[in-house]
Amino acid sequence: MGCDVSTSTGATMSEQVKIVDGKPVCFLYDEPLPSKVVVCGRCDGKGVSTAYLGAYTMEEMDEQGPEFFEDYMSGVYDRQCDKCNGLRVTAVILWDELTKEQEADLESDYIDEQIARNERLMGC
Ligand SMILES: [Zn+2]
Secondary structure, three states: OOOOOOOOOOOOOOEEEEEEOOEEEEEEOOEEOOEEEEEOOOOOOOOEEOHHHOOOOHHHHHHHOHHHHHHHHOOOOOEEOOOOOOOOEEEEEOHHHOOHHHHHHHHHHHHHHHHHHHHHHOOO
C-alpha cells in the first residue's frame, strides 16, 4: 500500500461553465446541460477575491504595516474571481434532468478520467 489516492469531486475536464444570456450554464462538448445557477463558492458571491494573495495571518498583516491592512480590507487587492469571472454566480449540473445520452457522456468522461488517473499512479 502507501499509495494515497485522493478522491475526485467528480468535475471533469470537458465539462465547463459558459455564460448564456448573462447566466451561467454547464456545457459538455459545446452542448448545454440542464443546470442551475448557484452562488459562487470561491468568492462567496462577492465576484471578487483576494484568494490569489493567499491567507494572511495577523502577524504577517502586522509586518506589512497598517496601510497594507487598510488597503486589503477596503478591497484594493481584490481581483475579479477567476471561477465566476466576477459574475458572483456559477452553474452546477442538474443530474436528475440529464438525458440518458448526456448522463452516459458525463459518466464515460468521468471513467476516462479515472483510468487516466490510475495510469498516472502506476509505478508508485
Ligand atoms: Zn466567484
